Amino acid sequence: MPCRFEHKLRQLSTMNELFIRLDDKPEVTWLRQGEVSGDTASRTGPLPDPSGHADCHVIVFVPGSDVVLLMADVPPMTRQRMSTAVPFALEDHLIADVDLLHFALGRRSGSEPLPVAVVADGLMSAWLSRLEEAGIYPEFLIPETLALPLAPDTWTVFMDADGALIRSGALSGLAVDLPNLAIMLRSALDNAPDSALDSALDTGDNPPKRIRLLHCGEGAAMDIPPLGPGCEVTEEVCRADRLQLLAAHFDEQRAINLLQGKYNRETDVRQTWRAWRVPFALVVIWFAIWVAGALFDVARLSERSRILGEEMEAVYRQVFPEARNMTNLRVRMKRGLDALRGTGARETVGFLELLGRVGVHLQDARNIRLVSLDFRSERLELRMEMDDLQAFDGIKARLVGEGLVVEVLSVTSRESTVMAHLRITPGEASPRAGVA
Incomplete structure (x- = not known):
């Protein structure tokens, strides 16, 4: 009787699915399913353009003849330890060197194999490179063996022109050539002493009660002799x-995903993170220190700016005691200094010029001691100590002879x-006459 084929959407109904079947041919077969696509026909050709299927889960089936499904008798342990122990447990069942093989682990319950x-x-590597290039x-x-129909106590045998696939359990099965199919089934059901075959089909002590043969396409039909009672x-x-x-x-819950270990994309991300997490942490720490240092410098410079502002205001008040407006002190200070240097309407005498004319005579007088000096509004006030009035009269005469206006306060x-307080203002400069 014909096989009833039903298009089945998986439980992730919000996502479309792209199924691809790889083999050793240049072209592949692919099929898109989901709520968007209503076409259930598969297509054959180059690998599909991923830009048109960005919303899809991608499931790739690889030839069952290239994947060996076995049962490993290992005690319960962590999955990481099992991945190390399994190659040695299966070494006797394999021809190739275990170092050249990839082992993907399925799910098990309890202490079962x-x-x-x-x-x-x-x-x-070849499969993934081919896919990644596209x-x-x-x-x-x-493995396509683990996507065949599954039923209790039943072996499903799928046959088409490319060969036969056998699924003998949730995670067991194998691929076989059509001419050898009947011999293999007879050997498995007769419990022949073939440990590799027994491990692949997981026959154990419970042989199947039913073998379901699915013929697909022309050339797949063949006669299977009676396989024994029951x-x-x-x-x-x-x-x-x-x-x-x-x-x-x-059904992903009843299959073995070969993308494990070094082929697991999530593992690659974790390994990359594990390799770079220390440098990344150092960069984060360095950046945090740099930010903290920058904030400290900003706070320090802000405090320094405040102190300098206060000092500038104090100096400005000292130089210009009549000033009331304390805003924009830098500009106001510059204008005031320009005025003192003679940038106003009339020329003024600078402090240094007046001090130079007075200082010459103070330097020559050995018995005169300068107590204080104050310059304000082009007037120089001096407080001096001297030994006697004769010294006072002498210094006064010299300053007057210099052409300065001397006012005795x-x-x-x-x-x-003798304590003297003099106010000196500029007058006409005269040649020095050598006053005694």
Whole structure:
């Protein structure tokens, strides 16, 4: 009777799915399913353009003949330790060197044997390189054997022109050539002493009660001789092609994803993060220190600016005591200094010029001691100590002879000391006459 093929959407109904079947041919078969696409026909050709399927989960089926499904008898342990122990546990079942193989672990319950998918490292690299060159990064890489229909106590045998696939359990099965199919089934059901075959099909002590033969396409039909009592053989004609059948029955919970270990994209991200987390942490620490230093410098410079502002205001008040407006002190100070230097309407005498004319005579007088000096509004006020009034009269005469206007503000005599307070303003400069 014909095989009923139903187009089945997976539970992730909000996402479309892109199924791709790889083999050793230049072209591939691909199929898109989901709520957007209503076309369930598979297509054959180059790998599809990923830009048109960006909203899809990508599931890739690889040939069952390239993947060996075995059962490893290892005790319960962490998954990381199992990945190390499994190659040694299966070494006797494999011809190739285990160092050249990739082992993907399936799920198991309790102490049951661990399902393992074994594939050559070179094939894994070739498949992924082929996909990545086309811009395709799959989420699942599944042996096509584990996407056949699954039923309790039933082996599903799919046959088409490319060969036969057998699924004997949730995570067990193998691929076989059509001419050897009947011999292999007979050997497995007769419990022949073939440990590799027994491990691949997981026959154990419970042989199947039913073998379901699915014929797909011309050239796939063949006669299967009776397989013994207690095992029913049914034959069906499948209207769908191989990829349609695999896509309809794929269940990620009952399959082994080959993208594990070094081929796991999430693992690559974690390994990259593990390699760069120390430099990244150092960069973050350095940046935090730099920001803290910058904030400290801003605070320090702000405080320094405030102190300088206060000092500038104090100097401005000292130089210009009549000033009331304390805004924009820098400009006001510059204008005031320009006025003192003679930038006003009339020329003024600078402090240094007046001090130079007075200082010459003070320097020559050995018995005169300068107490204080104040310059304001072009007037120089001097407070001096001297030994006697004769010295006072002498310095006054010299300053007047210099052409300066000398105003005596006060003269006091105390014991042997004379205190004099003079106000000196500029007058006409005259040649020095050598006043004694």
